[in-house]
Amino acid sequence: MSIRGRLLAALAAGGLGAVLAVAGASAASAHDTLEQTDPASGATVKTLSAVTLTFNADPLGTDGATVVQVVGPDRKYYETACPDLNGTDVVSPAALGPSGTYEVLWRVVSSDGHPISGSYTFSYAPDGSASPAAHGSATPKCGPKAASSTAPDAAAPAEGADPGVWIGLGIGAVVLVGVGVGAWALARGRRE
Ligand SMILES: [Cu+2]
Numbered sequence: 641m642s643i644r645g646r647l648l649a650a651l652a653a654g655g656l657g658a659v660l661a662v663a664g665a666s667a668a669s670a671h672d673t674l675e676q677t678d679p680a681s682g683a684t685v686k687t688l689s690a691v692t693l694t695f696n697a698d699p700l701g702t703d704g705a706t707v708v709q710v711v712g713p714d715r716k717y718y719e720t721a722c723p724d725l726n727g728t729d730v731v732s733p734a735a736l737g738p739s740g741t742y743e744v745l746w747r748v749v750s751s752d753g754h755p756i757s758g759s760y761t762f763s764y765a766p767d768g769s770a771s772p773a774a775h776g777s778a779t780p781k782c783g784p785k786a787a788s789s790t791a792p793d794a795a796a797p798a799e800g801a802d803p804g805v806w807i808g809l810g811i812g813a814v815v816l817v818g819v820g821v822g823a824w825a826l827a828r829g830r831r832e
Pocket of ligand 1 (some may be wrong): 670672750
């Protein structure tokens with residue numbers, strides 16, 4: 641085999657390793673994803689009676705595991721109860737207070753059993769005819785007080801990488817190193 645041929649073979653094997661790494665990573669992170677929210681992230685609403693999160697699969701309705709908190713510009717909690725699970729929808733009742741930016745903090749158990757969580761913000765700008773502002777609550781109506789609720793406007797990370805992703809990438813890296821060593825040994829063997 642020419643140098644060029646060996647190089648091409650090594651590149652092809654390296655490509656296979658990369659494909660295996662990606663396949664391993666995606667197979668390991670098959671938990672549910674948040675597909676849509678109402679209100680949408682960054683949207684401005686005039687009225688609101690509930691926050692709806694729509695996932696790509698039905699989250700598990702384990703007791704106490706489904707938590708949605710609606711945190712106002714005054715850092716008070718404006719959800720009025722824990723959410724209802726309705727198929728792929730998680731619906732949290734809410735009554736908003738002052739106008740401004742509200743943060744939605746959520747946590748559900750994915751249909752594969754993994755807890756997943758995230759947050760996003762929307763704006764509330766009621767007009768004159770809106771119902772009177774709710775007073776909110778210093779403590780959440782649903783779930784424990786979240787640490788991130790004390791950091792206004794800090795964008796919480798949506799979701800940490802699943803350990804399976806790192807395992808998949810690790811296997812891919814080992815395959816790539818093996819291919820490299822093999823190609824080097826092959827080249828060395830031919831030269832001697
Ligand atoms: Cu998962």
